[in-house]
Amino acid sequence: MIPSRASFPEGFLFGAATAAYQIEGTAFGGCGSTHWDTFSATPGNVKRAEGGSIACDHYNRWPADLDLLREAGFDAYRFSASWARVMPDGVTVNPEGLDFYERLVDGMGARGLRPFLTLYHWDLPSALADQGGWINRDTALRFGDYTETLLARIGDRVETVATVNEPWCVAWLSHFLGAHAPGLRDIRAAARAMHHILLAHGVAVERMRAMGQKNLGIVLNFDHATPASDDPKDVQAAAVQDAIFNRWFTEGIFRGAYPAEVLEGLEPHLPAGWQDDMARISQPIDWLGVNYYTRHIHAHDPAKAWPHDRDVPGPLEKTQMGWEIYPEGLKGFLTRIERDYTRGLPIYITENGMANDDAAGSDDAIRSDFIARHFAAAQAAIAEGVNLKGFFYWSLLDNYEWAEGYQKRFGLVHVNYETLERTPKPSYHALKRALARN
């Protein structure tokens, strides 16, 4: 059974999260081309070559989607704006794009939903990708202009702003592992993207502070790195992965320094003068968003170049993504982040959820159980003094799961991609019961 609202501290926020490219549909409203449109149009990158041109048609169906949030009893909605919708070529403003986000935040206000905005959830305008995207320092500066333009229009109505969603995915997954757009596998590109995405965060924070915007944060994803054995080499392989995935970002932001374990591999490839950006990257923020899904098991692999890592399959029950269900990792990260980095700053779980092969009307009891176990992990962290203020389920709707296309279903609400009909799943109703105010 999902722990009830009443079993959380007074004022704890419950929400659901989505992202622009995954639900809106780029075919509408004068949205520009993004690197995900071209990446998905290139054979071999995305399952069934699916892209985001229609997605869930949220651009047109947003009122009904906001109704679903309100009817579930959520307090807040975490959504992202698309840079390419606001500025189709990355620079020139599209008034229709700004109008759309204004309608959306006003729609939230009308339904009593608190808007949690993310500025960048991966839909980089193709015109900026042409100039090197996140490999190019200039993209970070252009991001500041986009930030200012969007917030000049809707900043007075959003409750919090996150600069970037999951910089590890923007940089490492996309430029070193090659799994996401732009699909590079190059250590020099990866090093630059790892730095420039944090610089973009710093630039955006600076610009927003100058505008008087409040409640600024960033959303990081955390993946628990478990060593495959007690062999010191496996223990070291897991420590290096922890440093790449988790500590690069927390230590860059909260300490103004990158971990030595990662600099060992990346320093030769970082842009000259990177140290001069660290003060900007580590400006104070007001809250931290934590996305948590799973753990990975790491072994040392001498046949591979740095970071000499091999993933080992784990024994735990897995989701449709093949990710092990490991709620202990959520509690572990929350207590570690509070102790080592945030020390009293508000933390929100900005994403947690699971994909399941749901048909319309089928039972997704496994999802309700997943939520129950992760709510319990969050409560255990609160009991140990973590200043956790809210929990957003990923995702409201089944949607475009990037390189996996549309078949991985994370939603509380089923989407029929032929008709675009929405059907709340049993987990939606279970969560609604848990959130009911008595």
Ligand code: IFM
């Ligand atoms: O769908 C993604 C989301 O865009 C970012 N966080 C992880 C989710 C599930 O993979």
